[in-house]
Amino acid sequence: MDELVLGVDGGGSKTRALVADASGKVLGSGAAESSNYQSVGFGPATDALRLAIDRALQAAGVASARPFAAACFGLAGVDRPGEGELFEQWIAAQGLARLAVVVNDAELVLAGGTPAGSGIALICGTGSIAYGRAPDGRTARAGGWGHLLGDEGSGYDIGVQALRLAARTADGRADAADLLHAVLAGWQLDHPSQLIGYCYRPEMTRAEIAGLARQVIALAEQGDVHARLILERAADELGRVVAAVMRQLT
Structure with missing residues (x-):
């Protein structure tokens, strides 16, 4: 073989x-x-x-x-x-x-x-991190702190922001009804009162929360202002992560 x-x-x-x-x-x-x-x-x-x-x-x-x-x-x-x-x-x-x-x-x-081996890579998945290498071989990173200390702009971060806005909407503290409905539909729930039990069940994973980013993106593509704001904030945070690596390498 x-x-x-x-x-x-x-x-x-x-x-x-x-x-x-x-x-x-x-x-x-x-x-x-x-x-x-x-x-x-x-x-x-x-x-x-x-x-x-x-x-x-x-x-x-x-x-x-x-x-x-x-x-x-x-x-x-x-x-x-x-x-x-x-x-x-x-x-x-x-x-x-x-x-x-x-x-x-x-x-x-x-x-x-980067076939030449130098540049900056950005990962935005369940978590977020940027890693860069300069032409002279120096490396730098930013982000990658995990969900308690960072992961801004990640799928998990987007999911959490959507959940928090959905909860505020259910209370009447915000007006993002379409986002609330999208979150419930994404998890096949019938009522906002089910969110607490679903989110805090022992088998809940960060990957599942990050999966809500799909609902947020789909809603933003339909023009929903609340979903767009969540994604714009995430993009800003990711830009800051990349900029931090650039500063370290220049």
Whole structure:
């Protein structure tokens, strides 16, 4: 069997794995739930990684490629010294690859979008982060603080803003009836009183809240002023994140 390589993009909402041959031709892909260990924990994160990899191998028609010749894991939540070591140890214990690299998922975006290797990558998914590299090799980042400290402009942030405005509307403190209806419809709820129980149930995830961004975007495209304001605020915040990286690199 020819040697294969593995690429994994592990985000806050989903994990995707690609199996390719040495020329870079993609042979199979697989997906699973979030592998951001800061959100779901290390065990569930590695379970998602394993599932996505196994599905990619199955799609490629390969029973097993372990060890891969090389593997790159771009993982959300892994962006500070020492945070990737747990995953490096797990990869080694699994015998997944002879050569493995673990980086933040923003580095994948930068590598894919800037062939020269320099520029700024912005991720706006469940969370938000910007990562940049100057032509001289210097790197910088901004954002990526998680939902309690930051993630401004992210899908989760948009979802939370929509929920808060929906709650105020249900109280009569705001007038965003269309947004309230969109939120309820997105979660298949019949009445605003159901929002509390639904939002605070133990199995609620940040990815599910981030999914409300779809309703906000759809409503904004229809011209709803409240939805547009939420998205404009998110865009402003993302612009500030990118600008912060630019200042660090200039």
